[in-house]
Amino acid sequence: MKLSHMLLASAAALLAAPVLAQTPSVSAAEQDKLDAVADQALQSDAYAWDFVEGLTTEVGPRQSGTAAEQRARDWAKKWLTAQGFANVREEPFMMKTWVRGVEKAEVVSPFPQPLTLVALGNSAATPADGITAQVVGFDSYAALEAAPAGSLKGKIAFISHHMKRTQDGSGYGFAGPVRWTGPGLAASKGAVAAVIRSVGTDNHRTPHTGGTSFPDGVAPIPAAALSNPDADNLARMLERSDDVKLHLVLTPRNLGETKSGNVTAEIVGRDPSLPPVLLACHLDSWDLGTGAIDDGAGCAIIAAAAQHVAEAGQPLRTIRVLFAGAEETGVWGGKAYAKAHAKEPIAVGLESDFGADRIWQIRTNFAAGNEALHKALIQAVERFGVEGSTAIADNGEDLTIIHDQKTGHVDLAQDGTHYFDLHHTPDDTLDKIDPVQLRQNVAVWTQVVGLLSNEAGPIKPD
Amino acid sequence: MKLSHMLLASAAALLAAPVLAQTPSVSAAEQDKLDAVADQALQSDAYAWDFVEGLTTEVGPRQSGTAAEQRARDWAKKWLTAQGFANVREEPFMMKTWVRGVEKAEVVSPFPQPLTLVALGNSAATPADGITAQVVGFDSYAALEAAPAGSLKGKIAFISHHMKRTQDGSGYGFAGPVRWTGPGLAASKGAVAAVIRSVGTDNHRTPHTGGTSFPDGVAPIPAAALSNPDADNLARMLERSDDVKLHLVLTPRNLGETKSGNVTAEIVGRDPSLPPVLLACHLDSWDLGTGAIDDGAGCAIIAAAAQHVAEAGQPLRTIRVLFAGAEETGVWGGKAYAKAHAKEPIAVGLESDFGADRIWQIRTNFAAGNEALHKALIQAVERFGVEGSTAIADNGEDLTIIHDQKTGHVDLAQDGTHYFDLHHTPDDTLDKIDPVQLRQNVAVWTQVVGLLSNEAGPIKPD
Known part of the structure; x- marks a missing residue:
């Protein structure tokens, strides 16, 4: 409603x-x-x-x-x-x-370990051997909106907006834009990829997929959702270090x-x-x-x-x-x-x-x-x-x-x-x-x- | 206790x-x-x-x-x-x-769809392109024990023993043998692989790994645990058909x-x-x-x-x-x-x-x-x-x-x-x-x- x-x-x-x-x-x-x-x-x-x-x-x-x-x-x-x-x-x-392919993520440094994620519908692909880039974290959609033009050049944007549990589903209206348009917004500011906190209320290693879209004139970038426990973990790493590097492999395909x-x-x-x-x-x-x-x-x-x-x-x-x-x-x-x-x-x-x-x-x-x-x-x-x-x-x-x-x-x-x-x-x-x-x-x-x-x-x- | x-x-x-x-x-x-x-x-x-x-x-x-x-x-x-x-x-x-590799399973027929599983420690590997075989289901460890010698030749054994939730952990003692020795028992009766219901009490698509062992003189076979929802699904398929075929790819390695x-x-x-x-x-x-x-x-x-x-x-x-x-x-x-x-x-x-x-x-x-x-x-x-x-x-x-x-x-x-x-x-x-x-x-x-x-x-x- x-x-x-x-x-x-x-x-x-x-x-x-x-x-x-x-x-x-x-x-x-x-x-x-x-x-x-x-x-x-x-x-x-x-x-x-x-x-x-x-x-x-x-x-x-x-x-x-x-x-x-x-x-x-x-x-x-x-x-x-x-x-x-x-x-x-x-x-x-x-x-x-659009169909998904390989999906892998691992923190390369300073705390090497794999993270669990799934590609979002309409995500672009990385090269088969992936990309490695520094992560820039945003704790809300509004924080990403406030990032200056060009400020994400060469970076992986991480949008960690939490979803609230509600009876009427209204939490989706608040958290949903992170998935629907967050990666496109990050791309417009120069990001080479975007990972979001799953738009979901659970704490299992079962990430939430769903479609994303990119504005006209903005080339799609690789975009994926981390499970909530993985998003928590990445957020803790970013509290400790401003140089967290992520390696990302996503090979979805458009079938026409x-x-x-x-x-x-x-x-x-x-x-x-x-x-x-x-x-x-x-x-x-x-x-x-x-x-x-x-x-x-x-x-x-x-x-x-x-x-x-x-x-x-x-x-x-x-x-x-x-x-x-x-x-x-x-x-x-x-x-x-x-x-x-x-x-x-x-x-x-x-x-x-x-x-x-x-x-x-x-x-x-x-x-x-x-x-x-x-x-x-x-x-x-x-x-x-x-x-x-x-x-x-x-x-x-x-x-x-x-x-x-x-x-x-x-x-x-x-x-x-x-x-x-x-x-x-x-x-x-x-x-x-x-x-x-x-x-x-x-x-x-x-x-x-x-x-x-x-x-x-x-x-x-x- | x-x-x-x-x-x-x-x-x-x-x-x-x-x-x-x-x-x-x-x-x-x-x-x-x-x-x-x-x-x-x-x-x-x-x-x-x-x-x-x-x-x-x-x-x-x-x-x-x-x-x-x-x-x-x-x-x-x-x-x-x-x-x-x-x-x-x-x-x-x-x-x-021992370290895990690729892990994939899909029902080939009559109800084609992927299943979620993880290899068990000490599992053997399939060839890189996997194996395909008919599934024989057992609803308990005792049922597998009762299977005649040689009766699983060329088959994939599926052991679907349910674990009970207990405060003192005693449920592990009853369900644990399915993982500890179930695949070895299936191998001794001729199975080419074994998949078990996860030894766990949750209903998430997060399978439970753990070690398994094979008796002396029994060559290890590929062995993996399905998540409980996947085990439920496979059990429902076996209620409908006595010819469920599974394709399994597991490529773990022993590092010495x-x-x-x-x-x-x-x-x-x-x-x-x-x-x-x-x-x-x-x-x-x-x-x-x-x-x-x-x-x-x-x-x-x-x-x-x-x-x-x-x-x-x-x-x-x-x-x-x-x-x-x-x-x-x-x-x-x-x-x-x-x-x-x-x-x-x-x-x-x-x-x-x-x-x-x-x-x-x-x-x-x-x-x-x-x-x-x-x-x-x-x-x-x-x-x-x-x-x-x-x-x-x-x-x-x-x-x-x-x-x-x-x-x-x-x-x-x-x-x-x-x-x-x-x-x-x-x-x-x-x-x-x-x-x-x-x-x-x-x-x-x-x-x-x-x-x-x-x-x-x-x-x-x-």
């Missing part, structure tokens, strides 16, 4: 009078059935665990644009078909693909254009002429882990919810699931979907892409225009420990089409307290998912998707 | 009447001073944190027999000298050294004989003719982490305790610290020390080599022969939350000389609940040490070493 949205939402609550007093169109009988399947979902591992256990075991890592991601699409299509989904489709698109794709499937509604409910996740993962929480769990949750809703009876609107491709490396799939389907109106979109811990808050973007449905959703999920909010829904990287169409949007906000212990690391594996919390996600999604897909009137009136 | 010792100790308590009623020779004034410095140690990071922070930062990993271990000895001698220790000495010895060494230093006592108190730890570490808990913390604790005791006034007996070399790869240092100093009687020996978590129990081997001192020690550490025990002290890999001389022995047993999350992994780093718990160790050691080094009579009468 962004602060600006909190303020806007508060203002809207004070100023906006409901234009039309609507009533949710779900009948009491339908509501009873939906409540019952949501309650059942809270006790069942039927679909979601089966999906994420299968995907992480039988496919594992599935980096965008690679053969592994194609295996994931094949696996997902087979699974969706076996589960009875209709219109299971793959929609290919082309993308630019390769194929990726989206997978879509549907629970067809009783009235297919009504705009569908779109449930999104992303099927690709970073290459280091098996993508259990990012975002196998998300695809598991949305697919399971769609199935549970269907168990309560055919919904009024079609439910479409979008397993987006290539989210991690630039939201290629979300953008491709929005472009290919620009002229097909969507009623409302929701994405699950924040791990598998419990949902604690629901937000919509139609509290003003459709207060009755907004309130009905909040009321329906209260028994699962989920609170309402006046903040306006805006999450979901792959929901480009929802942003383009300015249509309905619901966020089911998950507890992110532990998410950044695992995000983009080798540690993103199945054992990190708590089945009990996964079930709560599926139950809440079942309830919400059930109500939305059985709503006859416009979900977000203009 | 071993079960047999518990039974023996109980029997001893029932049967043995004290032969001589001794009285500890520490005066009330001395005891007051020792109590005061121990209490101060509970509030101070003065020596122990300084040691382990410095060693892990300025030296880092220090595998036995390598140049890094020599750097550790040089660093330790400098530190001990700077702290005012007397007779700081290095005692070199030769040992056989290389130099290692012990470092010793002393707080000289008022009566150097009395046998000294020997405090041991090991200075070498495995190569994956920086050896903070195994065993930087141990050396930090014993050195800090010796210093604190000296602060209370010159002790009666000399306190000798032994930073043993090459413990991890076969207790080379402890054995070399015992051989070189066989004719110098030691009064009593203690080792710290189980991390940095709090001490919960004290055990001696002189409850029967010197009940008064045994009881005085227990009483003195009660205020630090340490309980007495009827079990007989027998810990300390590097205390070979104590076992040889059958002399006094005290165990200060640490809480090992979390120790095997980190033991022999890349995650053995400084951030894993809780300074508060480290201080409790130093306080208890100060108290116990203070009493022992001021004891005039024989500590363990014959």
Whole structure:
């Protein structure tokens, strides 16, 4: 949630009078059935665990644009078909693909020892035998910004900004720029390479990868993330010496254009002429882990919810699931979907892409225009420990089409307290998912998707 | 603690009447001073944190027999000298050294993906381009034992014995054989390689290394440990398919004989003719982490305790610290020390080599022969939350000389609940040490070493 949205939402609550007093169109009988399947979902591992256990075991890592991601699409299509989904489709698109190579770092002097790091997406390569240079440390992004132009010429910049642990994931907003643009900023000041403290909250030797980007006119440099214990160690060395030399070998490659794709499937509604409910996740993962929480769990949750809703009876609107491709490396799939389907109106979109811990808050973007449905959703999920909010829904990287169409949007906000212990690391594996919390996600999604897909009137009136 | 010792100790308590009623020779004034410095140690990071922070930062990993271990000895001698220790000495010895090389594993079929593993000490090498073979899984050491002779011909054995989390470290006794002798057992049944589930209690992608050995007449095979999440994944694959093929590249090398060494230093006592108190730890570490808990913390604790005791006034007996070399790869240092100093009687020996978590129990081997001192020690550490025990002290890999001389022995047993999350992994780093718990160790050691080094009579009468 962004602060600006909190303020806007508060203002809207004070100023906006409901234009039309609507009533949710779900009948009491339908509501009873939906409540019952949501309650059942809270006790069942039927679909979601089966999906994420299968995907992480039988496919594992599935980096965008690679053969592994194609295996994931094949696996997902087979699974969706076996589960009875209709219109299971793959929609290919082309993308630019970067893959990692050798990654090694060692302090040459004054305290010789290896350090553990991983290259960041879009990192340039060093020569095969590496580079050796003096390290200049910055304890924050702001400190790097303050470094004079040209001051890093021939140096390796080390940016050691600490990330804070937060429930709502807001720590990522503060620490994220170190990865997103820190290496580019260092390059613009003359650095020959950049190493950052992992953007993560754990203290394991499992560094956090992720994409970085370089501004126009700035040539990419080798860029990598140290694990937090390694960043601590390098920081201690820099407290002792102003002449710490690092040897760095990174040999990633750009493969040029390769194929990726989206997978879509549907629970067809009783009235297919009504705009569908779109449930999104992303099927690709970073290459280091098996993508259990990012975002196998998300695809598991949305697919399971769609199935549970269907168990309560055919919904009024079609439910479409979008397993987006290539989210991690630039939201290629979300953008491709929005472009290919620009002229097909969507009623409302929701994405699950924040791990598998419990949902604690629901937000919509139609509290003003459709207060009755907004309130009905909040009321329906209260028994699962989920609170309402006046903040306006805006999450979901792959929901480009929802942003383009300015249509309905619901966020089911998950507890992110532990998410950044695992995000983009080798540690993103199945054992990190708590089945009990996964079930709560599926139950809440079942309830919400059930109500939305059985709503006859416009979900977000203009 | 071993079960047999518990039974023996109980029997001893029932049967043995004290032969001589001794009285500890520490005066009330001395005891007051020792109590005061121990209490101060509970509030101070003065020596122990300084040691382990410095060693892990300025030296880092220090595998036995390598140049890094020599750097550790040089660093330790400098530190001990700077702290005012007397007779700081290095005692070199030769040992056989094995070093790791490339380590890669990937499932070739039916679920292609990489797995994370590390070679075990003494592992043989594969060819540079690796080997590919079918995996045969065993869920316990007993299951591997039951496999018929020759049944693993051409296969890779996978031993997936789970380790239990315990306070006293007894889980290691049950799971340890999988690493110590599992690969040798698999080799004797024809396996071309062995991979084991890490002997560890964590669920991170940080596998646990450690030594393995092969029986006489059995040629070493490539042997490695998967991280626990990877072992879980491979086990799930084997539930789905009886034809899982693994490609394995391991290129460790035997360097032949290389130099290692012990470092010793002393707080000289008022009566150097009395046998000294020997405090041991090991200075070498495995190569994956920086050896903070195994065993930087141990050396930090014993050195800090010796210093604190000296602060209370010159002790009666000399306190000798032994930073043993090459413990991890076969207790080379402890054995070399015992051989070189066989004719110098030691009064009593203690080792710290189980991390940095709090001490919960004290055990001696002189409850029967010197009940008064045994009881005085227990009483003195009660205020630090340490309980007495009827079990007989027998810990300390590097205390070979104590076992040889059958002399006094005290165990200060640490809480090992979390120790095997980190033991022999890349995650053995400084951030894993809780300074508060480290201080409790130093306080208890100060108290116990203070009493022992001021004891005039024989500590363990014959």
